[in-house]
Amino acid sequence: MPIPLPTVNLIDISPEIILGVFGVLVLLIDLFLRRERKGHLAVLSLIGVVGAFYASLRLWGSSHYAFSQSIVVDNLSLFFNGIFLLGTALVILMSVSYIRREGINLGEYYSLLLFSTLGMLIISSGNDLIILFLGLELVSIPLYILSGFARTNLKSNEAALKYLLLGVFATAFLLYGIALVYGSTGSIKLPMIAKLLSDTAVSSNPLLFIGMGMLIIGFGFKVALVPFHMWTPDVYEGAPTSVTAFMSVGVKAAGFAALLRVLLTALDKLQFSWVSILVVLAILTMTVGNVIALVQTNIKRLLAYSSIAHAGYLLLGLVAGSRLGVSSILFYLVVYALMNLGAFAVVILVGRKGDQNLHLNDYAGLGYRYPLMGAAMSIFLFSLAGIPPTAGFVAKFYIFSAAVKEGFVKLAIIGVLNSALSLFYYLRIMVIMYMREPEKKEVLPILFSPGLVIALLIAVLGVLYLGILPSRVLDLATSAIRTFLSG
Amino acid sequence: MPIDFLPILILLILSALMSGGMVFLSHLFGRKEPNPSKLSPYECGIPPVGDARLRFSVKFFVVAMLFIIFDFEGVTIYPWAVIFRKLHLFGLVEMGVFLGVLLIGLVYIWRKGALQWD
Numbered sequence: 001m002p003i004p005l006p007t008v009n010l011i012d013i014s015p016e017i018i019l020g021v022f023g024v025l026v027l028l029i030d031l032f033l034r035r036e037r038k039g040h041l042a043v044l045s046l047i048g049v050v051g052a053f054y055a056s057l058r059l060w061g062s063s064h065y066a067f068s069q070s071i072v073v074d075n076l077s078l079f080f081n082g083i084f085l086l087g088t089a090l091v092i093l094m095s096v097s098y099i100r101r102e103g104i105n106l107g108e109y110y111s112l113l114l115f116s117t118l119g120m121l122i123i124s125s126g127n128d129l130i131i132l133f134l135g136l137e138l139v140s141i142p143l144y145i146l147s148g149f150a151r152t153n154l155k156s157n158e159a160a161l162k163y164l165l166l167g168v169f170a171t172a173f174l175l176y177g178i179a180l181v182y183g184s185t186g187s188i189k190l191p192m193i194a195k196l197l198s199d200t201a202v203s204s205n206p207l208l209f210i211g212m213g214m215l216i217i218g219f220g221f222k223v224a225l226v227p228f229h230m231w232t233p234d235v236y237e238g239a240p241t242s243v244t245a246f247m248s249v250g251v252k253a254a255g256f257a258a259l260l261r262v263l264l265t266a267l268d269k270l271q272f273s274w275v276s277i278l279v280v281l282a283i284l285t286m287t288v289g290n291v292i293a294l295v296q297t298n299i300k301r302l303l304a305y306s307s308i309a310h311a312g313y314l315l316l317g318l319v320a321g322s323r324l325g326v327s328s329i330l331f332y333l334v335v336y337a338l339m340n341l342g343a344f345a346v347v348i349l350v351g352r353k354g355d356q357n358l359h360l361n362d363y364a365g366l367g368y369r370y371p372l373m374g375a376a377m378s379i380f381l382f383s384l385a386g387i388p389p390t391a392g393f394v395a396k397f398y399i400f401s402a403a404v405k406e407g408f409v410k411l412a413i414i415g416v417l418n419s420a421l422s423l424f425y426y427l428r429i430m431v432i433m434y435m436r437e438p439e440k441k442e443v444l445p446i447l448f449s450p451g452l453v454i455a456l457l458i459a460v461l462g463v464l465y466l467g468i469l470p471s472r473v474l475d476l477a478t479s480a481i482r483t484f485l486s487g
Numbered sequence: 488m489p490i491d492f493l494p495i496l497i498l499l500i501l502s503a504l505m506s507g508g509m510v511f512l513s514h515l516f517g518r519k520e521p522n523p524s525k526l527s528p529y530e531c532g533i534p535p536v537g538d539a540r541l542r543f544s545v546k547f548f549v550v551a552m553l554f555i556i557f558d559f560e561g562v563t564i565y566p567w568a569v570i571f572r573k574l575h576l577f578g579l580v581e582m583g584v585f586l587g588v589l590l591i592g593l594v595y596i597w598r599k600g601a602l603q604w605d
Contacts (some may be wrong), residue, residue, distance in 0.1 A: 029596060031595065
């Protein structure tokens with residue numbers, strides 16, 4: 001019996017291959033580098049990220065399946081690749097001086113970052129439930145290690161253990177969901193599931209709905225939707241700040257990539273069912289995230305709850321499910337990556353060794369002592385709150401208008417009210433920065449390292465550019481879903 | 488369809504009944520004459536010494552983990568070798584990639600000193 005050999009088109013996964021090779025290279029070169037020269041590995045990782053970005057650019061415009069339909073290469077996956085790689089590049093820039101300060105200057109750090117990003121790229125081009133699962137695990141496992149990377153810090157250890165245990169639990173839900181969806185439809189390929197669901201005998205099977213619910217739980221855990229968000233504040237607080245920044249942006253975007261593919265490609269026919277689930281989740285996520293954020297005094301916990309709230313806003317686009325909804329999710333994720341990473345860059349700058357100086361009161365008077373950094377932080381906070389000249393406003397505007405256009409007016413109103421609520425805690429940081437005297441007079445000066453300054457500059461310019469001239473990126477996002485929703 | 492899984496359910500129930508029944512019946516009818524040497528844990532016929540809950544050095548776990556990885560490598564090569572002729576060049580390249588990744592892993596743990604006991 002001849003064995004059917006799979007068709008191999010390596011070009012289609014060239015971004016993934018480049019990133020994987022660089023991850024391994026970093027790991028190997030690290031073995032032969034002395035401790036004080038580990039900074040070179042950051043440069044090497046950046047080259048890998050840029051290379052993967054270039055490979056994604058080369059593929060832009062293509063729309064086909066590869067590896068016997070388990071991989072899909074279309075503009076949507078390539079747009080997501082862009083978001084992930086942008087986020088990772090900024091995180092690498094932010095990390096160089098941070099991990100040196102924290103004494104966790106090891107080569108594995110960059111290697112794990114690259115492998116986690118590789119998992120995200122795999123998710124974005126997954127066309128098959130197994131590939132999505134593999135990608136999600138490849139994202140998560142390096143992050144379990146990274147969140148415990150500050151080995152001597154007790155909080156970091158706690159974060160890693162909590163994230164691992166709860167993450168594994170969520171993964172079990174996801175796997176069970178995959179098994180039930182496969183059992184009730186007979187396929188793991190997303191387009192094939194959609195085709196099989198046109199048979200009412202298949203699409204009315206209760207097991208299918210249980211499977212769908214479990215898939216939503218599994219992905220909802222990764223993007224921190226509210227009933228499944230318990231891990232977020234503790235893990236975000238305990239993990240090294242640069243890793244928190246990476247998690248809050250990369251994993252969230254990857255989770256939404258998976259949700260988009262599964263819900264809109266495979267389970268499109270069940271929209272009547274999952275929309276009602278997502279509406280409830282969106283209301284809960286926005287409200288709980290914002291309300292608890294009001295009382296936070298630790299900046300990392302505050303940003304953790306703010307990231308939960310942002311996941312709620314993003315869900316509105318998914319609930320709308322229209323072209324406008326999906327393209328506004330893409331745009332929102334780009335903006336969110338820039339503004340959130342920018343805010344975390346400032347948190348890293350203000351922080352001290354051993355993750356000190358994270359209390360909101362430590363920001364008192366910073367606006368006057370470091371006017372440029374204060375201005376940058378204000379721009380990020382305005383953007384996170386969604387105030388007009390910044391990108392956050394445009395992103396929220398499109399998400400809410402997508403929801404309104406599809407008839408979810410009440411949901412959009414709840415979103416806007418929540419957004420108003422979030423103003424309080426974002427502006428409170430600014431009030432502290434500009435209107436309060438620092439409690440202790442002798443404060444160590446902030447060291448501006450080149451990597452952090454570059455990351456801050458990119459983030460500030462990006463947030464302002466997308467706030468004033470959003471049309472180019474919006475057009476890109478619209479063209480990214482052209483083949484996705486028609487196919 | 489759920490009905491397709493019915494045989495599995497029947498098998499599950501039957502096997503639970505069978506194994507549970509055997510344990511229960513032997514408990515019911517068996518002769519019980521306990522004595523100290525019968526109740527002590529079996530350790531190759533040697534009288535047990537101390538508690539079994541010792542603290543092991545973490546090195547054992549590292550070695551066990553590494554052993555599993557490279558043992559599994561060997562396991563995957565066997566079926567590959569059987570159908571090697573049918574796989575042609577494709578199979579050779581794929582196995583080369585697989586072994587290459589594992590080789591990098593070996594270099595990594597070697598340089599990190601995970602193979603050193605002290």
